[in-house]
Amino acid sequence: MAAQSLDQVINLCKRRGFIFPGSEIYGGLQGTYDYGPLGVELKNNMKRLWWRYNVYERDDMEGIDTSILMNHYVWKYSGHEDTFVDPMVDCKTCQGRFRADKLDECKCLKDPKKKPGECGGELTEPRPFNMMFKTQVGPVADPESFAYLRPETAQGIFVNFSNVLVSTNRKLPFGVAQIGKSFRNEITPRNFIFRVREFEQMEIEYFVMPGTDEEIHETFIQAHIDWWVNYIGLKRENIRQYEVPAGELAHYSKRTVDLMYKYPIGWEEIEGIANRTDFDLGSHSKEQEKLGITAKVIENHHSTEKLTYFDHQTNKHIVPFVIEPSAGVDRGVLAALCEAYTEETLEKGDTRIVLKLKPALAPIKVAVLPLKKNEPRIVEKAKNIKKSLIAKGEMRAVYDDTAAIGKLYRRQDEVGTPFCVTVDFQTLEDDTVTIRDRDTMQQERIAIADLYSYVIDRI
């Protein structure tokens, strides 16, 4: 059974070193979080599974990793300078600033039990607040020397469209995938790592012939639901498709389907899959009037490139349409944790917390435990087993002797370690160990020589 409240997960994350509030010793910095020793492994595993599925296992995908700081014209022509805003209201009494469309999730600064407005404080009319972080670049403070921290990784792909096309010789359809940090100056960050100011995205911009866009859009929706289910372990019934209504579509979108996950806080977006049409490549092109762009774009006076594709069949330069699956890494991590979190009552009436993560996602794959830590031969054997597991392949394996064996098992259950290997006196005689399964708690006795393939076959 999954987590019933976000607090259960937050507590485990802090206590066991998955996720800590950012800058905590200085009172924090709202909307920032730090991934601890276990969190960084979980997050990296998720990113690798995504890269594997979307880049390595396909024949039509390239990867990229572009800068967070970009020339500010990128954000002028992408439309973000004008439209990447949230409506904000001020309270004239408590001086708080709140997101006008999310007032029921906000708290009065003077009386946190009440919502803004309900407390009697008078609210201003909503006005637009741009969510991009701005910074000065270079030593000269002239009006042109600024940049924004990117609010999405997508634009790094669009502005490199020709670079990728020329260097890889790709034919349509093909995609470019990117994983990286983005930044949004949220008015009211909330719900742990769900809505934060610094976060990580996994995005694909998939370039297609106009006219094939709707069908390919549908394919990606299904393929990405499959990924969340088969690779990350979310239950299919905990994912829903939300058809974003026409009136709520982003300025670039022809159609967007959000994948909603059933978090303890309710159904919330974990990935958005949008048909961005020819808006982006069209927006960033020079000589737009010659390109037959269908989307409504700002006239571009600064780009030095036409972001087009030469179609050998028709002998024409065309502006490809774009399908964009855009997922949040942090939201994915939170969903995986919520789904995996389980409190079980055992036979003897004990309870245990167990994180039933997919083995490939688990931060630690194997814990090697000595039955007696005062027996040097057992300790040495256990440490050697740990070393040999790591030498054979890239995985996090640990040695732990800091408690009695039952307690060590519980500790590993709680952080999702799929296998515990125990080294005992029999090991010294016949080179076998017991291997314990996290979920069933059953133990098997196997030869040390078979250990690596036993583990690898199951992760």
Place this chain on the structure above:
Amino acid sequence: MAAQSLDQVINLCKRRGFIFPGSEIYGGLQGTYDYGPLGVELKNNMKRLWWRYNVYERDDMEGIDTSILMNHYVWKYSGHEDTFVDPMVDCKTCQGRFRADKLDECKCLKDPKKKPGECGGELTEPRPFNMMFKTQVGPVADPESFAYLRPETAQGIFVNFSNVLVSTNRKLPFGVAQIGKSFRNEITPRNFIFRVREFEQMEIEYFVMPGTDEEIHETFIQAHIDWWVNYIGLKRENIRQYEVPAGELAHYSKRTVDLMYKYPIGWEEIEGIANRTDFDLGSHSKEQEKLGITAKVIENHHSTEKLTYFDHQTNKHIVPFVIEPSAGVDRGVLAALCEAYTEETLEKGDTRIVLKLKPALAPIKVAVLPLKKNEPRIVEKAKNIKKSLIAKGEMRAVYDDTAAIGKLYRRQDEVGTPFCVTVDFQTLEDDTVTIRDRDTMQQERIAIADLYSYVIDRI
């Protein structure tokens, strides 16, 4: 033979999709670069090899991944607000701003053939320029609501010292490793990805008992040279230790040894290994006067924690010393490319460019090539081989049929692909393929069934 000039490498990077200038279609953004399809794989491989060596293969190391945006008090007490400055001069004639201590690497804005000052322009006295990027956080523009983009990942580790200690139960000595982006507003970015404004670091903060610091420092210097040589393939004679003179040490350092690599632009720092003493943990602690800190620290009025370690042997709280190996990912990538870049004259007088990267570092491990792309059975077989290689393990393998076989070999040589597999008519009969070695250009005929282990054994 390694690259003779940076331009050789820059050209290859742009042409084949390793690295592009950032925001290029808008005239760029100085000091930013984007990693293309091959660059992202090379960079990720380097990061994974570092993580494997420093986290997985050791018993005394944890990982972490902290935010780029941090509370600004972090940078007050770390000393960066006061001392993270470069000396800057203005030219009264061309209006350029230059790093006063690097004038011979700068160019006059009006006459790029001359250096500032040499052109006749009068320079101002040098004054300090703080290199941290600043940004406003949250919707309220009060004087407290700002943050810096971190100029080093190190501080994210220090401020989480207690979080890591409590959640992992570690005993001294132990370390915390982090890979992530950092930002420095360089006055004059230069030399391709060598000195940039946005870059990635691989840092370890290794916490030790005071008194053991000097010996452990020495151990890390040797261990990290070994990593550059054995994992990344830099020649040992191309790495030198530079003992930073007392007068040039950073404010926190007792001793720093820089590892210098012989780039085509000369010997330059690829990693710095510093003894930071108890400066950082001491700086970020409350009640400093009780802690017996040996370093000179600013009086801390804002921290809520004592960043100390309880030593069970002496029953005392102590402030650990810190050894910090800090390497640049981008500088590492550049060194690997320069070292691997080779122009060879072949027997028939042809030349080839070959990137002799360590196989583990190579962006593409295997290219599967059909001898004839018009023979559907060969094409199908080749595509299936590519698929099965990927299914068995995490690696980038590609299928390519866009040119004649000789040209396809050259293309793969140039990007460092260690193995090319060719599917021909014999394959259809006996399920064997030829496999070609990048460096020797020798081909062997092997069974498809043996292909995966052939490749894996060699990467």
